[in-house]
Amino acid sequence: MKKLFAAIISLILCCTMLFAACGETPPEEEKGPSPQSIEISGMKTSFTFGESFSALGLNVVIVFEDNTTRTATSREYTVDSSAYDGATVGDYTVVVKLNGTDISKSYTVSVRKTTGGGDGEEEPDKDVPLDLWILAGQSNAAGYSQISQKAAAFGQSYDYREYLRLQDERTASGFDVMYYGTADVGAEAQMPAISVQNQVGLGLGRTSDFIGPELGMAKGFADGNTGTKSAIVKYACGGTWLGDVAGETETTNKQYGGWSSPSIVAQSGVANPHKYCGLMYSRLLATVEGAIDAFEAKGYAVSIKGFVFMQGEADAGDYSANNPSKWADVYEKNLKLFISDLRNDVAKIAKDEAVKTRPFIVGKINDTGTYGSDENEQKVREAQESVAAADSTVYAVETNDLLIYRNGNCVGSDSWHFNAGDMFTLGQRFAKVALDALQ
Numbered sequence: 103m104k105k106l107f108a109a110i111i112s113l114i115l116c117c118t119m120l121f122a123a124c125g126e127t128p129p130e131e132e133k134g135p136s137p138q139s140i141e142i143s144g145m146k147t148s149f150t151f152g153e154s155f156s157a158l159g160l161n162v163v164i165v166f167e168d169n170t171t172r173t174a175t176s177r178e179y180t181v182d183s184s185a186y187d188g189a190t191v192g193d194y195t196v197v198v199k200l201n202g203t204d205i206s207k208s209y210t211v212s213v214r215k216t217t218g219g220g221d222g223e224e225e226p227d228k229d230v231p232l233d234l235w236i237l238a239g240q241s242n243a244a245g246y247s248q249i250s251q252k253a254a255a256f257g258q259s260y261d262y263r264e265y266l267r268l269q270d271e272r273t274a275s276g277f278d279v280m281y282y283g284t285a286d287v288g289a290e291a292q293m294p295a296i297s298v299q300n301q302v303g304l305g306l307g308r309t310s311d312f313i314g315p316e317l318g319m320a321k322g323f324a325d326g327n328t329g330t331k332s333a334i335v336k337y338a339c340g341g342t343w344l345g346d347v348a349g350e351t352e353t354t355n356k357q358y359g360g361w362s363s364p365s366i367v368a369q370s371g372v373a374n375p376h377k378y379c380g381l382m383y384s385r386l387l388a389t390v391e392g393a394i395d396a397f398e399a400k401g402y403a404v405s406i407k408g409f410v411f412m413q414g415e416a417d418a419g420d421y422s423a424n425n426p427s428k429w430a431d432v433y434e435k436n437l438k439l440f441i442s443d444l445r446n447d448v449a450k451i452a453k454d455e456a457v458k459t460r461p462f463i464v465g466k467i468n469d470t471g472t473y474g475s476d477e478n479e480q481k482v483r484e485a486q487e488s489v490a491a492a493d494s495t496v497y498a499v500e501t502n503d504l505l506i507y508r509n510g511n512c513v514g515s516d517s518w519h520f521n522a523g524d525m526f527t528l529g530q531r532f533a534k535v536a537l538d539a540l541q
């Protein structure tokens with residue numbers, strides 16, 4: 103064995119000497135062109151006094167040595183906003199750095215006392231009307247539609263960030279609709295500090311690389327010519343149930359909590375609800391209350407105009423071999439209870455009885471997604487239709503033409519979520535139904 107080892111070492115040495123004698127080195131694996139610089143655009147540069155920093159709309163393009171370019175994903179760069187101080191009027195430098203390199207680019211943002219750009223002591227206008235819409239649900243409300251995914255509409259040549267920009271430039275620069283919200287907060291985590299954003303743009307989904315319905319809704323509200331400024335408040339988390347009171351599913355138990363409202367819990371017959379039962383519901387109410395307080399502090403007179411709820415995929419899942427349709431079977435009853443509870447509780451928070459009859463818009467789950475059996479998905483869809491049919495102030499919005507699977511191929515962001523182009527369309531549908539319902 104020692105002789106064999108010595109022979110191998112000798113052979114390696116000989117080969118090395120042979121390359122050296124010939125003035126050659128062993129061939130190296132070919133590498134692609136290296137990044138040379140980055141270009142940035144679309145970012146928010148003007149902030150009002152007290153507003154938290156946001157990289158909303160930021161688009162980073164990598165320029166390579168051979169002059170080719172591509173859009174960077176949010177995981178490829180870091181935004182350093184440590185110099186920013188929203189509590190002090192002034193100009194601040196923000197640095198965007200390409201991860202793993204020394205390549206960076208900076209830009210300047212400003213903090214002013216008023217949205218008009220003044221830096222004096224002007225007071226904001228008082229009692230400016232603001233129409234507030236509540237957006238809630240599970241992952242297709244939270245925002246799991248990836249904007250860096252290649253867009254099939256362009257033969258895989260563009261990503262959805264570019265696709266959306268071509269649909270409307272304001273997807274990059276921001277729509278003139280205000281926003282307050284968060285998504286995917288763990289059940290055992292503290293709720294994050296939330297601040298008002300003056301515009302709705304890209305990156306308000308689960309991370310900055312994702313969107314939810316808020317982007318299309320903002321386009322619809324901005325284009326709706328209502329004469330009143332609009333705002334969206336969102337709280338949503340992926341994979342969350344309406345009917346799991348006892349906490350029988352792993353996701354409900356350990357991740358975000360459940361949507362069960364007080365009446366759902368009361369009528370469930372469960373003696374010992376799970377400790378996170380209804381956590382999503384109570385956190386939504388707290389988020390709505392926080393939004394009203396934040397907007398009123400800025401001088402707005404808030405009016406809750408309606409609700410958008412995109413949920414039901416989890417309840418369509420196959421529960422167990424013995425009872426696969428446990429939650430799908432009771433979804434209609436639970437949805438009615440949830441709508442009633444939410445309207446009543448938000449009416450109390452807003453001190454406005456009219457909220458109890460404001461439009462409640464339900465996004466029907468998509469039967470091309472991979473949620474549960476075809477039978478269970480159909481049960482939930484029919485339940486959503488039935489609740490809308492029984493109440494003239496509830497509306498069911500179709501999604502089945504926004505395919506997640508087409509001809510056996512996934513064209514969504516994944517097997518459960520709409521691609522960003524279709525999500526943008528769905529948000530606009532929600533806004534149209536919402537505005538039409540107020541006529």
